[in-house]
Amino acid sequence: MTSRSLGQFYPVASPVHDLDPRAKILATAVFVVGLFLIDSTVGLLFVAAALVALVTMSRIPAGTFLLLLRPVLFIVALTVLFQVLFSREGVTLAEWGFFEIRSGGLSLGFFLALRILLLVSSAGLLTATTAPVALADGIEDLLSPLKRVRFPAHEVAMMMTIALRFIPTLGKEAEKIKGAQAARGADFSEGGPLRRARSLVPLLVPLTVGAFRRADELAEAMESRGYRGGEGRTRYRELRFRKRDALALAVTALVLLIGVLL
Amino acid sequence: MRLELRDVRYVYAPGTPFEVEALRGVSLVVEPGEVLGIVGGTGSGKSTLVQHMNLLLTPTGGEVLVDGVDATTLKKSELRRRVGLVFQFPESALFAPTVEEDVAFAPRQLGLDEEEVQERVLESLRALEAGELAARSPFALSGGEKRRAAIAGVLAMKPEVLVLDEPTAGLDPATREDLLALILGLRNAGISVVLVSHDLDEVAEVADRVCALQEGRVRAIGTPAEVFYREPAQAPATVRVASLLRESKPEIGAPVRFAETLDALRALQGA
Numbered sequence: 058m059t060s061r062s063l064g065q066f067y068p069v070a071s072p073v074h075d076l077d078p079r080a081k082i083l084a085t086a087v088f089v090v091g092l093f094l095i096d097s098t099v100g101l102l103f104v105a106a107a108l109v110a111l112v113t114m115s116r117i118p119a120g121t122f123l124l125l126l127r128p129v130l131f132i133v134a135l136t137v138l139f140q141v142l143f144s145r146e147g148v149t150l151a152e153w154g155f156f157e158i159r160s161g162g163l164s165l166g167f168f169l170a171l172r173i174l175l176l177v178s179s180a181g182l183l184t185a186t187t188a189p190v191a192l193a194d195g196i197e198d199l200l201s202p203l204k205r206v207r208f209p210a211h212e213v214a215m216m217m218t219i220a221l222r223f224i225p226t227l228g229k230e231a232e233k234i235k236g237a238q239a240a241r242g243a244d245f246s247e248g249g250p251l252r253r254a255r256s257l258v259p260l261l262v263p264l265t266v267g268a269f270r271r272a273d274e275l276a277e278a279m280e281s282r283g284y285r286g287g288e289g290r291t292r293y294r295e296l297r298f299r300k301r302d303a304l305a306l307a308v309t310a311l312v313l314l315i316g317v318l319l
Numbered sequence: 320m321r322l323e324l325r326d327v328r329y330v331y332a333p334g335t336p337f338e339v340e341a342l343r344g345v346s347l348v349v350e351p352g353e354v355l356g357i358v359g360g361t362g363s364g365k366s367t368l369v370q371h372m373n374l375l376l377t378p379t380g381g382e383v384l385v386d387g388v389d390a391t392t393l394k395k396s397e398l399r400r401r402v403g404l405v406f407q408f409p410e411s412a413l414f415a416p417t418v419e420e421d422v423a424f425a426p427r428q429l430g431l432d433e434e435e436v437q438e439r440v441l442e443s444l445r446a447l448e449a450g451e452l453a454a455r456s457p458f459a460l461s462g463g464e465k466r467r468a469a470i471a472g473v474l475a476m477k478p479e480v481l482v483l484d485e486p487t488a489g490l491d492p493a494t495r496e497d498l499l500a501l502i503l504g505l506r507n508a509g510i511s512v513v514l515v516s517h518d519l520d521e522v523a524e525v526a527d528r529v530c531a532l533q534e535g536r537v538r539a540i541g542t543p544a545e546v547f548y549r550e551p552a553q554a555p556a557t558v559r560v561a562s563l564l565r566e567s568k569p570e571i572g573a574p575v576r577f578a579e580t581l582d583a584l585r586a587l588q589g590a
Binding site for chain 1: 335336370373375396399400403404405406409411412413414424425428429458472473476
């Protein structure tokens with residue numbers, strides 16, 4: 058695990074960071090749905106340009122943001138490969154025995170690759186510009202209408218907060234245990250798949266034991282501070298939906314609409 | 320073996336807002352068969368420093384030398400056998416079903432034959448007064464027993480330098496005494512020990528030399544007497560007592576260990 062993991066919050070001050078988390082969550086949802094309604098490459102490129110502008114506004118360095126896309130590059134490459142090799146549309150550009158590359162496959166591959174990258178980027182921008190706690194507050198608030206049908210909105214949001222909060226903690230713990238086992242001669246990179254899987258045992262067992270211990274400790278700490286669930290619980294940070302949040306949401310919807318029409 | 324760190328620098332997460340300069344040019348030597356104490360406040364770079372001793376962390380600048388040879392040119396597995404590193408709270412890395420198997424992990428990784436492995440397991444456990452724990456599950460032990468088992472797991476590699484990062488943190492007094500005795504025993508057997516600790520009295524008790532770190536730099540290095548009398552704010556209790564007395568009775572000298580201080584006081588009383 059690297060110190061910068063997928064979609065980690067990137068704490069800088071920017072107009073994007075400053076938006077209400079609910080506006081950002083809704084805008085991301087609109088964005089994702091919109092992506093699947095767009096059926097032209099031109100439309101996707103237009104939306105991509107808008108997203109690039111948004112990333113620039115968020116003051117996250119382009120290099121850092123691109124790191125976020127690294128884990129999906131494999132899927133993207135695979136998608137493109139399949140489209141290029143097996144599509145039977147358009148004019149044939151090259152041929153090797155059974156395989157042939159056609160223009161239709163190339164353009165479809167490009168279209169799908171762009172869609173996947175945009176999908177991941179939009180979700181990544183949300184988590185990179187929104188502190189985990191704010192994100193959970195936003196989700197809780199958006200889910201709160203469901204409380205009427207007894208949906209445990211607060212509990213779900215609390216679980217998400219805790220899960221998000223503990224990702225870096227467990228990452229650090231894993232790093233430490235990995236170091237401790239490496240000091241005892243463990244090698245996590247040598248041998249075939251089976252040997253490598255087995256070499257993970259000295260890492261995974263202590264990590265699991267530690268996670269359970271932490272869960273216990275956290276539950277006790279929460280109870281000792283009087284936590285009893287969401288009933289009647291107030292907030293230190295009240296969410297406020299301002300004009301610019303509505304504006305951001307409207308602009309996102311507009312950009313996607315144009316993308317769909319293009 | 321002689322372990323030397325030359326102007327070692329280390330930066331965590333360079334080029335991000337999380338960037339931290341943990342070591343800003345640390346030079347020190349661990350001489351063969353000495354106990355080197357490393358003290359310093361939280362965040363002074365102690366834990367980062369010790370992870371450079373077996374190259375778990377690669378320095379961003381400077382070099383680590385093993386008997387004068389650049390450590391990066393050595394085989395990593397060999398280096399990690401020769402420099403045994405015990406992390407802070409090492410018990411969090413216990414994983415095997417029994418203590419015996421856990422301690423056997425490192426010697427098995429070294430590719431030793433089973434007979435030799437068993438011998439080392441017993442020897443290491445005995446050195447930590449933990450022989451009777453061999454067949455038990457490491458997860459069912461007390462805190463002190465877990466710590467003993469975890470340290471035995473590194474000792475079983477028969478390192479030439481043993482690096483202990485806060486080995487006595489949160490321990491009961493008996494286990495702690497045993498550990499300090501083990502450190503002295505290892506030194507007498509010619510093994511170097513690096514002891515990182517917040518407990519100045521314990522460092523005074525066993526260290527031949529002390530290195531005080533502050534904000535990623537060496538603030539002072541020398542014999543315990545030199546370092547502790549020069550930095551009264553960071554002196555162990557016995558040194559503070561002796562320092563007070565020295566103002567009127569310079570003949571008390573510069574005692575550092577508890578026993579030395581007592582002896583000096585007795586001598587004064589007799590005079």
